[in-house]
Amino acid sequence: MAHGTICHDGAVSEARRPHRVVILGGGFAGIETARALERRLGRRTDVEVWLVSADNFMLFTPLLPEVCSGVLEPRHVVTPLRAMLHRASSWAITAEVQAIDLDAQVVTVLGGDGDLHRIGYDSLVLALGAETATFGIRGIEEHAVGMKTLADAFGLRNRVIEMLERAEIEDDPGERQAQLTFVVGGGGFSGVETAGELEDFIHRVRKRYYPKIGDREVRGYLVELKDRLLPEMPSDMGAYAHRKLTGRGYQVLLDTPIKEVAEDHVVVGDGQMIPTRTVIWTGGIRPAPLVGESGVEVDKGGRALVRATMETSRPGVFAIGDCAWIPRPDDPGERAYAPTAQNAVREAKQLAANIVARIDGRELRPFRYETIGTLASIGAYTGVGVVFGIKVRGLIAWFMWRGYYWLRLPGVNRKVRVGVDWLLTVIFGADPVQLKVEDVHSALGSTGRRRPPIRDEPGSS
Ligand SMILES: Cc1cc2nc3c(=O)[nH]c(=O)nc-3n(C[C@H](O)[C@H](O)[C@H](O)COP(=O)(O)OP(=O)(O)OC[C@H]3O[C@@H](n4cnc5c(N)ncnc54)[C@H](O)[C@@H]3O)c2cc1C
Structure with missing residues (x-):
């Protein structure tokens, strides 16, 4: 058992503890998995959902270039994760994932308080997305x-x-x-x-x-x-x-x-x-390095190799979105679903169904989706x-x-x-306001930081 709930006397009760699904990453894939789980679980109290992400918002990337041009205000292309979760037993946690221990079923995260926290899980979803790849190009x-x-x-x-x-x-x-x-x-x-x-x-x-x-x-x-x-x-x-x-x-x-x-x-x-x-x-992009570091099987680019059901090589651990290699059922040996928001959202819905099916002992289903199309804006009221x-x-x-x-x-x-x-x-029209926002954290950080202590979150024994 990965964790139990702390009783009033501090003893751990395994009998009544809910199954904990921990989702890492609050992008399209992560938040949609949490929301789809909420819809499927309804009033059930035997499953809780924890969503851990470095930012407390979901970024709507397709509109990002319009932030750059000032057409859109930055705050308008992000949505607070907390505003997107509604069940009493769903939690959004703003913290950076530092390590994933698949054997102990524990995730270590660095909170805004500068402390390390350990979170136990029963089911884990890797939805950490990707970061910009530089391919070693100098400078x-x-x-x-x-x-x-x-x-x-x-x-x-x-x-x-x-x-x-x-x-x-x-x-x-x-x-x-x-x-x-x-x-x-x-x-x-x-x-x-x-x-x-x-x-x-x-x-x-x-x-x-x-x-x-x-x-x-x-x-x-x-x-x-x-x-x-x-x-x-x-x-x-x-x-x-x-x-x-x-x-x-x-x-x-x-x-x-x-x-x-x-x-x-x-x-x-x-x-x-x-x-x-x-x-x-x-x-170019490359999958979040933590995915490979966690020990799940990855392809040569570092994406988690999953079955069509989005299960990784480790039981109870799933991966979706830009950090996963999900085989297409029409050509499973060769082609995977492209790293797009459109796919991530669809994958999340099937994944939520599969997580609940696994908890209930039912059969998991493969992800299948045919894209409805692709559109790009090239500015000046022109698209393709x-x-x-x-x-x-x-x-x-x-x-x-x-x-x-x-x-x-x-x-x-x-x-x-x-x-x-x-x-x-x-x-x-557009305006050229340049907001020079200094990084408050780095300015304050000059006093030197203590070594972060490690805390076990309640129910993460
Ligand atoms: C400019 C731009 C335009 C795009 N336009 C389109 C489009 O028009 N249509 C389309 O379908 N797709 C588009 N995409 C692609 C789309 O954004 C991605 O495919 C999609 O975001 C993938 O979702 P994801 O949840 O897998 O990853 P992400 O959305 O990248 O989410 C990953 C999340 O994990 C968090 N995270 C990562 N590491 C850690 C850590 N260590 N600890 C805690 N949290 C962590 C991140 O903060 C982030 O919230 C665009 C991408 C960009 C950059």
Whole structure:
């Protein structure tokens, strides 16, 4: 038994303790598993759900590039985890998972109090997602900006505005050119969407607020290793995005690797040096390292290898979302479900059913899902995609993209806030406010931190 409940006298009672499902990660996969479990469990008191995540909110990543352009307020694309859980026996815990002991069935987390806490479990869900992969490219970690977290989008926005501010008063033509050159690495969904949104934003604010910066002075590069943009879509959709971005001033470099990133330049292809002070890296993701460190079987990329039922190599331990390799039933040996939010949400529903089935001693079912389509926004009221097998592009695709993601936003609250943000941007346009928020924790942390003590959470013997 992994844990028991603490009685009033402090003794542990195994008889009445509920089955504890611990979900690690509060992204699309984790929160949807918790919510689907809540729906399935209803008033049952024999199962409790603990959701542990580093942030106390769920980030709606498809709208992240619009935070960067300032179309959306950062707080409007996140939803508090606590607001998404409703059962009395569900808990959201804000803490960073440090270690997973599969033999002892205990997870060790670092809380905001600086202490380590140990949480026992009966069923465990690994939904830790992925992080930006740098593939060992020199200088990326130090000098490039990612597009994966809210801090990334916020940081990129500030960087771009900083460059426009500096360029307005810069006398040195070489430095000025570097400040006004923006390089996006990676031509997949997030790269293309970020490039489109960024160009749209710079175009709007430059004309209105930075009169000393000429139309042709701002340069954009989109650098992709493969031979086309948007490899997730049919090739003519990638070609459409290519044409649109080129028409808006981007130089799209295909079959071109990024070799090195430095503070004031980037080296691409066979050694072409592009002077720039802003490189945005969206070239790839890798699963959260904790997944492999936990001891579950992983593929060579580090994703948990699971059966179609989403069970890992360890009984009672499941994995879903970007950190899992889930085989497609039509071709189980070869292909896995793609790491998308759309898949993660569907996987979560089946996983919740399987967890309850396992607790009740019923048979688990494989995950099966056919995607309804893919849509991407490339800024300037233009989109591209395939929906139910039909290719769409231009304004209609952009409307469909907005409509779909608006409908997928959790709760009326976020839908209203995002809808109002969109409306206000149409009426008042974009603005170049640069909020320089210092990291309060690092400023306070200079007093030196004590070694964190370890605490057992109630019921985690
Ligand atoms: C810019 C961008 C745009 C995208 N657009 C789309 C789109 O249009 N459509 C689509 O389908 N997909 C899109 N995606 C992909 C989509 O975001 C992912 O597939 C999805 O988020 C995967 O969900 P997940 O729950 O597996 O991982 P995540 O959403 O990444 O969640 C993982 C969670 O685990 C937490 N975590 C990680 N490590 C720890 C730790 N040690 N301790 C505690 N918590 C931890 C993280 O904080 C996070 O909350 C986009 C992604 C990006 C970056």
